[in-house]
Amino acid sequence: MRDRVSKRILLLLAMALLVVAAGCGGDDDESSGEGKTGGTLVFAGAADPVVIDGALVSDGESIRVITQIFETLINLKPGTTELEPGLATEWEVSPDALTYTFSLREGVTFHDGEPFNAEAVCFNFDRWYNFKGPLQSPSASYYYSAFFGGFAKNESEDLSDPLYKSCEARNDTTAVMTLTRPSASLLGALVQQAFSIASPKALQEFDADAGSLDPDTGFKPSGTFGTEHPIGTGPFEFVSWTREDRLVLKRYENYWGEKAKLDQLIIRPIADNAARLQALQANEIQGYDLVEPQDVGTIEGTDNLKILDRPAFNVAYVGINQAKKPMDNLKVRQAVAYGLDREAVVNNFYGGRGVVAKQMMPPEVEGYADTVEEYTYDPEKAKSLLQEAGLTLPVEIEFWYPSDVSRPYMPNPKNNFEAFAASLNKSGFKVVPKTAPWDPDYLGRVDEGNAGALHLIGWTGDFADADNFIGTFFQNFSPQFGFRNPKLFKLLDDAEIEADRQKRIDMYKEANQLIMEQLPAVPYAHTKPALAFRNDIEGFVPSPTTNELFNTVSIGEGGE
Amino acid sequence: MLRFVVRRLLLLVPILIGLSLLVFIWIRALPASPAVSLLGERATPETIRQIERQYGLDKPVYVQYLRYMETVVKGDLGTTIRTRRPVTDELRERFPATIELTTAALLFAILFGIPLGFVAAKRYGTWIDHASLLASLIGVSIPVFFLAILLKYVFAVKLGLLPTVGRISVLINIDHPTNFYTIDALLAGDMGAFWDVLKHLMLPAIALGSIPLAVIARITRAAVLDVQNEDYVRTARAKGLAPRIVDVRHIFRNALLPITTIIGLQTGLLLSGAVLTETIFAFPGMGTWLVEAIRQRDFPILQGGILFVSFVFVLVNLLVDVSYAIINPRIRVS
Numbered sequence: 001m002r003d004r005v006s007k008r009i010l011l012l013l014a015m016a017l018l019v020v021a022a023g024c025g026g027d028d029d030e031s032s033g034e035g036k037t038g039g040t041l042v043f044a045g046a047a048d049p050v051v052i053d054g055a056l057v058s059d060g061e062s063i064r065v066i067t068q069i070f071e072t073l074i075n076l077k078p079g080t081t082e083l084e085p086g087l088a089t090e091w092e093v094s095p096d097a098l099t100y101t102f103s104l105r106e107g108v109t110f111h112d113g114e115p116f117n118a119e120a121v122c123f124n125f126d127r128w129y130n131f132k133g134p135l136q137s138p139s140a141s142y143y144y145s146a147f148f149g150g151f152a153k154n155e156s157e158d159l160s161d162p163l164y165k166s167c168e169a170r171n172d173t174t175a176v177m178t179l180t181r182p183s184a185s186l187l188g189a190l191v192q193q194a195f196s197i198a199s200p201k202a203l204q205e206f207d208a209d210a211g212s213l214d215p216d217t218g219f220k221p222s223g224t225f226g227t228e229h230p231i232g233t234g235p236f237e238f239v240s241w242t243r244e245d246r247l248v249l250k251r252y253e254n255y256w257g258e259k260a261k262l263d264q265l266i267i268r269p270i271a272d273n274a275a276r277l278q279a280l281q282a283n284e285i286q287g288y289d290l291v292e293p294q295d296v297g298t299i300e301g302t303d304n305l306k307i308l309d310r311p312a313f314n315v316a317y318v319g320i321n322q323a324k325k326p327m328d329n330l331k332v333r334q335a336v337a338y339g340l341d342r343e344a345v346v347n348n349f350y351g352g353r354g355v356v357a358k359q360m361m362p363p364e365v366e367g368y369a370d371t372v373e374e375y376t377y378d379p380e381k382a383k384s385l386l387q388e389a390g391l392t393l394p395v396e397i398e399f400w401y402p403s404d405v406s407r408p409y410m411p412n413p414k415n416n417f418e419a420f421a422a423s424l425n426k427s428g429f430k431v432v433p434k435t436a437p438w439d440p441d442y443l444g445r446v447d448e449g450n451a452g453a454l455h456l457i458g459w460t461g462d463f464a465d466a467d468n469f470i471g472t473f474f475q476n477f478s479p480q481f482g483f484r485n486p487k488l489f490k491l492l493d494d495a496e497i498e499a500d501r502q503k504r505i506d507m508y509k510e511a512n513q514l515i516m517e518q519l520p521a522v523p524y525a526h527t528k529p530a531l532a533f534r535n536d537i538e539g540f541v542p543s544p545t546t547n548e549l550f551n552t553v554s555i556g557e558g559g560e
Numbered sequence: 561m562l563r564f565v566v567r568r569l570l571l572l573v574p575i576l577i578g579l580s581l582l583v584f585i586w587i588r589a590l591p592a593s594p595a596v597s598l599l600g601e602r603a604t605p606e607t608i609r610q611i612e613r614q615y616g617l618d619k620p621v622y623v624q625y626l627r628y629m630e631t632v633v634k635g636d637l638g639t640t641i642r643t644r645r646p647v648t649d650e651l652r653e654r655f656p657a658t659i660e661l662t663t664a665a666l667l668f669a670i671l672f673g674i675p676l677g678f679v680a681a682k683r684y685g686t687w688i689d690h691a692s693l694l695a696s697l698i699g700v701s702i703p704v705f706f707l708a709i710l711l712k713y714v715f716a717v718k719l720g721l722l723p724t725v726g727r728i729s730v731l732i733n734i735d736h737p738t739n740f741y742t743i744d745a746l747l748a749g750d751m752g753a754f755w756d757v758l759k760h761l762m763l764p765a766i767a768l769g770s771i772p773l774a775v776i777a778r779i780t781r782a783a784v785l786d787v788q789n790e791d792y793v794r795t796a797r798a799k800g801l802a803p804r805i806v807d808v809r810h811i812f813r814n815a816l817l818p819i820t821t822i823i824g825l826q827t828g829l830l831l832s833g834a835v836l837t838e839t840i841f842a843f844p845g846m847g848t849w850l851v852e853a854i855r856q857r858d859f860p861i862l863q864g865g866i867l868f869v870s871f872v873f874v875l876v877n878l879l880v881d882v883s884y885a886i887i888n889p890r891i892r893v894s
Contacts, residue, residue, distance in 0.1 A: 042730055050643055058599065137614045138607035139598050139641075146602075156613070158606040219614065220639045220646070243643075243653060244844035246730045266730050270842040271852075274709060278724045279842075281717045436591075439600070439855055444592035447603050459601055479605060 039555040040264040041537065044276050044288040048244050048269040053208060053226035054193040055128050056135065058142040060546060063193045064289075065267060067547045068249055069111075070196035070232030073102055073121070074187055078541040078549070079311065081364055081464030083187060087116065087197060087233065088175075097182035097499035104173045108256045110199035111237045118169035123200040125167045125177065127209070134219035135209060143194030143462070147185075182497040184504055188465040193547065202231035235260045235551035244269060261539070261554040280305060280532055286555070287533040287540070293351040293411040296530055304535045312355065312362050312526040313544030315469065316409040316458035318420065319446065319521045323482030324398070324453040331389040333519040336454065337375035339382035339427030340420050342524040349415045350527055357523035359512045360470050364544060367466035367495075367508025372516040382427035394430035398452025400445065405438035408529040409458035417456060449479030458525075463545060466508040467496050474511075474520060481520045488514055561885065568878045575874060576867060580632075583866045584625050587859055593617055594641045597856040615641065615859075628863065637864035642856055647864040650849065655868070656739040657727060658845035661837070662830045664761040665769035670823065673773040677780025678812070684785060692777060699774030708767040708840040715763060722763050725842035729756050768837040772826040779822045783815035790814070817884070824880035828873065 049062035054070055057063065075086035088102040108116035128144050130152050135141055136159065145151075150159035165178040179186070189195070198208070207223025221227075230238050235257065236249040247267045251260040268285065270276045276288045277295050281302070291299065291307065299305045318340060322328045327336075346354045359372055386395055401417035410416060414435075421431040434452055436442040445451040461468050467475075475492040477484050488511065495507035515521075531542060539552040595611035596603045612618050616627070631638060637647035680692040716724040723729065727741050734748045742761075745754035787793065788811050796806045835847030846869065853861035 040731070048643070058602065134614050137610050139595070139611045139614060142599060142602060142607070156610050158610050213614075219644060221644050242736070243645075243650075245726065245728070248730075268726070268730055270725055271848070272839045272842065275712075275725050275840055275842050278709070278712050278717055282712075282720065282724045284716075284724055284726075437855075440592035440594070440596035440857055443600060443603060444596040444608075447596065447605060447608065457601065 036554050036556070037261045038263050040266060041262050041287065041550070041553060041555060042266045042268060042285045043550075044268050044270045044279060044285045046269065046271055046276075046290050049241075049247065049267075051221070051226035052230035052238065052241075053198070054196040055124075055131075055144060056140045056226065058138075058194075061269065063547065065247055065249070066193045066196060066230070066232075067234075068236040068265065068550055069230055069234045069238055070193065070198060071234050072191055072193065072196045073104075074190045076191050076464065076543065076545065076547070078552075079543055081313070081544055083191065083464075086191075087121075091187065093187075093499060095499065097184055097497060098179050100177045100179075100186060102175045102177070104175060105256065106173060108233050109254055110202070110233055111231045111252055112199055112202055114199050114201050116197065116233050117172040118175040119172075120200050121175040121197055122167035122169045123203070124195075124197050125164065127203065128195075129162065129164050131209070134211070134213045137219075140219070141194075143192055146462075147189045147192075147194075182499060184495075184497055184499050184501075185465045185467045188463050188468075191545075191547075192463050196232060198225075199231040202229050205229075235549065236265055239264075255551070258551055260551040262550065265550050277532070280534065283534065286537050287531065289531050289546075290408075291530040291532045292406065293353065293530075295532075296351055296353070299532045306533055306535050308531045308533060308540060308542050309353070309528040310531070310542040310546065311364060311544040312528050313364065313464075313546075314409040314458055314460040314527060314529075315357050315360055315362060315523050316407075316416075316456075316525040316527070317357070317360060317521045317523040319451075319455045319457055319480060320519065321449055321451065321453055321455070321480065321482045322520070323449055323479070326389065326391060326395065327397075327453045328483070329389050330518065331385045332391070332395070333522075334375070335382040335385040335389075335395075335428065336424070337519055337522045338378045338385065339424045339429060340375075340522055340524065341377040341423035342522075343377065344423070345416050345419045346525050348419070349412055350525060351411070353530065354525045354527040357526050358516070360473060360515055360521060360523045361466055361512070362461070362469075362526045362544075365461070365464055365466055365469065366505050367470075367512065369509040369512040369516075372513050374516075375522070377423065379423070379427040382429075386428045393428045394425070395428060396430040396432060397424075397454060398432045398434050399424070400434045400436070400442070400451040400455040402438035402442040402456065403435045405442075407458060408460060409525060409527050410456060411527075413456055420456075446480055449482050451480075461545060466511075467492075470508070470511055470515060471496055474515065483520055485514075485518060485520075488518065561882075565878065565882065568874075568881075572871065572874055576870060579870050580629070580863065580867050581625065583863055584628065585621060587854075587857065587862050588617075588621055588624075590857065592857065594857040594859065597858075598641070632864075632867075637867075638860035640853075640861050641858045642852075647860050650861070651864065651868055653739050654844060654846045654849045657741075657843060658831065658834060658838075658847065660727075660740055660742060660761065661764055661768065661834055661843055661845055662827065664765035665830055665834075665837075666772065666823070666827060668765045668769035669772035669776050669826070673776030674780050674819065676773075677777040677782075678784055680777065681781045681784035681788070689781075692781070696774035696778050699770045702770065703836075704767055704770065705836045705840050707770055708763070708837055711763045711767055712840070723760050724763075727757065727760050727843060728753065729760075732756055764837050764841045764843055767840070768830060768834055772823075772830065775826060776819065776822060780815065780819055783818045784811060787811050787814045820880070820883060824876070827876060831869070831873075 045061045045064055047061045049065050050057050050059055051062060052065055054066045072086050073088035075084050077084045087105055089105050090103040092101040104118055110116060131141055136151055136155055145159060148163045150162040163179050163183060165180045168176045170176055203225055206225035206229045208225035210223040211219055211221040213219050235252055235255045237252045239248040239250050241247045249265040251263055270279060273292045279285045280288055296307055300307050320327050320333055326332045342356050346356050358374060359368060386393055399421060401413045421433060424431050436445060446455050446457055471492050474488055491507060491511050495504055498504040498507060536556040538556045539554050542548060593612055595608040599607055616624055640647055640650060676692050680689045683689050712724045715722045732753050734744055734750055734753050736744050738744055741757040745757050793810050796810050834845055835851050838845045838848045850865050
């Protein structure tokens with residue numbers, strides 16, 4: 001009697017399972033390649049974009065989308081850091097480096113059919129220059145103010161005087177930009193998506209700058225330019241955006257350059273690394289960025305997947321805070337440099353994708369010095385330097401590293417830290433380990449100069465210019481490094497505005513030599529970050545600055 | 561009963577005010593600010609200062625709190641720092657996602673857990689009983705994220721039967737009036753989309769529901785074993801009632817009480833524990849929303865989100881208490 005009831009229940013359970021199993025079926029293949037042209041490619045980034053407006057973002061995911069839709073006056077030759085014409089075909093710099101004349105490409109239209117011309121260029125530059133209120137904040141226009149300084153009317157004393165003076169549309173194809181002071185890195189900086197050209201009509205019609213500022217709950221954008229109508233000149237047009245789900249782009253048929261091969265490009269956010277990899281393996285996505293070093297082997301070992309390398313464009317370094325004694329003593333800093341076993345770290349923790357760094361910028365960037373002071377691992381030398389400095393061994397120092405994070409230049413901070421601490425302990429130091437979660441605790445501490453005597457961090461370049469590396473680090477006093485070196489500051493100041501290219505390169509080379517003598521930090525690695533794709537995806541050209549276009553990408557015949 | 565409900569609802573007000581104050585102060589006590597999170601390696605003291613001023617973070621805490629409450633009573637929970645969208649918009653997207661996921665997980669746990677426990681009790685001491693106990697132990701012991709990755713590996717990567725991430729295939733387009741993707745698909749009359757949404761819910765539901773399933777099975781088994789030895793059951797059988805009626809009307813109905821308690825508790829746990837599942841399956845629910853917000857010090861999200869979750873929690877608890885009285889009239893809410 002009891003048996004029958006429970007037997008029935010068991011039977012029901014079994015049937016339910018069968019129904020579920022039978023119902024699940026069908027291929028979950030989500031790519032539809034029809035050979036070389038056409039098809040949809042699904043690509044995964046690590047987060048949702050913030051807004052599709054180059055002037056108002058600084059996160060990589062927004063920039064990835066913006067790169068497909070908008071274009072800049074000057075481009076980087078794909079895969080390199082060389083400049084080549086973009087929306088501007090030629091340019092002339094005045095001898096005093098104050099006036100830049102751009103000849104613009106003809107026959108270019110915006111996605112809304114409006115013509116691209118000098119007026120559009122000047123409209124965009126003026127728009128940024130005239131940003132008011134919350135748009136002046138670095139949470140919005142970081143890249144603009146990082147290069148151009150302040151705005152027409154600075155609303156904060158932390159903003160410097162504006163570098164930009166004016167833009168004149170001399171005729172449809174000539175735009176003349178005037179600066180308030182000379183700059184030699186303008187051309188290199190203009191490749192950044194922050195300076196991409198949007199349709200003036202769309203900017204105005206969809207209230208790109210509109211919004212209210214609630215003093216406590218922040219800037220509330222009210223326009224729809226960057227969320228529904230981002231209109232540029234690029235090879236892809238915006239179709240739709242469902243948050244945390246997908247952003248859909250389609251080929252722009254009237255593109256002036258190489259038309260996109262794909263019909264559609266869908267970008268979706270998948271935050272977890274393991275989830276991205278599994279989605280690729282299941283062919284739910286056909287490519288993704290920010291591959292974890294430990295997954296590189298798995299992907300390379302899988303038949304239908306492949307790894308693409310980006311050229312190294314970053315530097316990992318041990319930062320030294322000279323405000324914490326005895327780090328203000330050069331001999332002590334030299335002892336640190338001799339006491340770090342950089343070879344061991346790069347060989348063991350970078351999956352074969354790193355090289356030992358000798359300077360605070362990668363070799364690809366102009367201004368890389370031919371020879372600098374080098375410091376091979378030598379514990380005895382470190383000890384004697386410390387003794388020469390008059391210190392009793394071991395010298396106790398706080399050494400900070402971030403937890404909870406993997407950076408392209410530092411895949412596993414803890415590993416790096418432990419190896420470095422061990423080698424320093426053999427070199428006359430006594431390391432006091434300290435750690436904090438990367439975001440925002442650790443970053444905040446490093447910024448304020450509260451991360452001990454030594455800290456692990458790095459930098460990925462924004463654009464191919466020495467100023468973006470060593471200028472950012474050492475052109476002014478910063479609490480992070482805690483030192484003042486007037487000679488170095490002046491050298492970098494002068495180099496930033498030197499219009500003669502060769503002279504400029506020489507100045508940066510001199511700066512790099514000075515840096516490696518004075519050791520405000522000890523660089524230790526440059527890495528090649530990796531992307532992963534299905535084998536049949538062709539034509540993707542990785543870029544050192546991570547700005548890659550998808551118009552050359554196609555879904556091939558082979559591979560599943 | 562009505563007085564009971566009304567009193568509990570009125571209690572909501574001081575609870576929410578107290579909580580909002582607590583959350584407000586707590587997150588501002590955390591080191592570092594949203595400024596650093598926004599800019600990463602690019603943050604400098606100047607840029608940090610500017611951003612903090614933009615968000616009013618340089619004002620005294622009580623001033624910030626009062627102004628925040630001013631906007632909240634108007635129904636405005638503020639604007640997120642990272643995405644610059646109204647908190648209510650994101651809440652309207654995230655909450656239904658979590659509800660769908662939690663409901664699916666609970667359904668899985670209940671539909672498989674109760675029968676499993678019932679059968680185990682009925683077949684007490686046999687291999688079926690032991691097997692179900694073992695399954696429960698495994699279900700409760702396996703870490704959810706590990707189970708999730710394993711399920712994905714087997715069913716998605718290797719067998720290609722189910723998807724690995726998201727709520728719906730990127731190749732399917734439907735409108736989202738409610739943000740409950742199952743309902744949206746039905747409203748659009750798109751059965752293909754509906755089935756696709758269900759497929760996306762299956763693995764996360766199994767992963768998330770594994771622990772509740774194990775617990776519910778065990779409790780059911782214990783409750784049934786307990787009840788079937790009661791006098792009233794023996795009386796019912798002695799009366800000559802059919803076994804099935806005895807099982808349902810007497811045994812099961814009485815065993816339901818502890819089971820309901822457990823289900824109520826599990827619901828609460830599910831809502832919070834879904835973070836791991838959401839992360840592995842890239843399922844955009846409340847869990848990942850709030851955890852990311854903590855990491856990025858996104859104050860408006862934390863304030864609004866926690867307030868909302870507390871509100872829901874109090875309501876759910878109330879519902880569970882009321883349901884006791886319905887299931888077993890002998891329990892009166894005093």
